[in-house]
Amino acid sequence: MIELNSVNQKYGGTQILWDMNLKIEAGSRTCIMGRNGVGKTTLLKCIMGLLPVSTGTLSINGKDVTKASVEKRPEIGIGYVPQGRDIFPQLTVEENLKLSLNCKRQKSKTIPEDVYELFPVLKEMLQRRGGDLSGGQQQQLAIARALVLNPDVLILDEPNEGIQPNIVQLIRDVLLKLNREKGMTIVLVEQKLPFARAVGEKFHLMEKGQVIASGDMVELNDELVGKYLAV
C-alpha cells in the first residue's frame, strides 16, 4: 500500500501539491487522472523519491519513506516507467535492461525470461541501440527495464503518449496480466479515458495539487469527466 498524508510539495516558491492525501491499495489497478499541470507527474516523482516532499508523510508497504533516497525505491519493490520513457539511447537494448540488474533486490545477474515473453520484440533487438528503436519499442523497453526488478508495484506515467494503437493494446494486456497473474499493483497516470477505463479498477481525480474525487472506475461518471477531465 502507498499512503500519502498531508503531503505538500514546492518547486522553489511555487506550490504544486497541497495537503495531498492518497491511499493506493496493494494489488489494485489504480489510475491517477486529471488535466495537464494538476500535479500528476510531481506526485509520482515524490513517490519515487525524485522530488523531495516539503511537509507531510509518505509510506510504502507500511514503511515511512518520506526521507528515503531514490535508490531505496527499487529495493522496496517499486518500478517506475517515467513520462517520455528515459531509456539510454546510446546503450543497446540488452545494456538498458542489464542496468536494472545492479539493484540489490535483483539477485540474479541475468534478465528474467518472462520479460521477453511479454515483449518478444526486445529479444529480437537485444543488440540494437535504444535510440534506434521506434517510440513503441522504446516504451516496451522502458516497461521491461522496470520489470527486470520484479517489482511489487509498477508505476507508469502516461505510457501511451505518441504510441501506435497495436502497442497501446499490448501494453494494456501486459498490465492486466501482471496484475492478474503476479498480483502486481499497477499505478497509472493516464489522461486517455478509454485506456484508463480498460486498465484501472480504481481512480483518483486530481485538481490543483489535490485529490478531489476517488472511487471505483465504474463510478467515474460523465459529470466528473466533464468537470475535471474534458478540455
Ligand SMILES: Nc1ncnc2c1ncn2[C@@H]1O[C@H](COP(=O)(O)OP(=O)(O)OP(=O)(O)O)[C@@H](O)[C@H]1O
Ligand atoms: N521543474 C519544475 N520547476 C518548476 N515548476 C515545475 C517543474 N516541473 C513541473 N512544474 C510545474 O508543476 C505543475 C505540475 O506539473 P506536473 O508535471 O506534475 O503536472 P501533470 O499533471 O503531470 O501534467 P502533464 O499531464 O502535463 O504531465 C505545472 O504547473 C508545471 O508547470
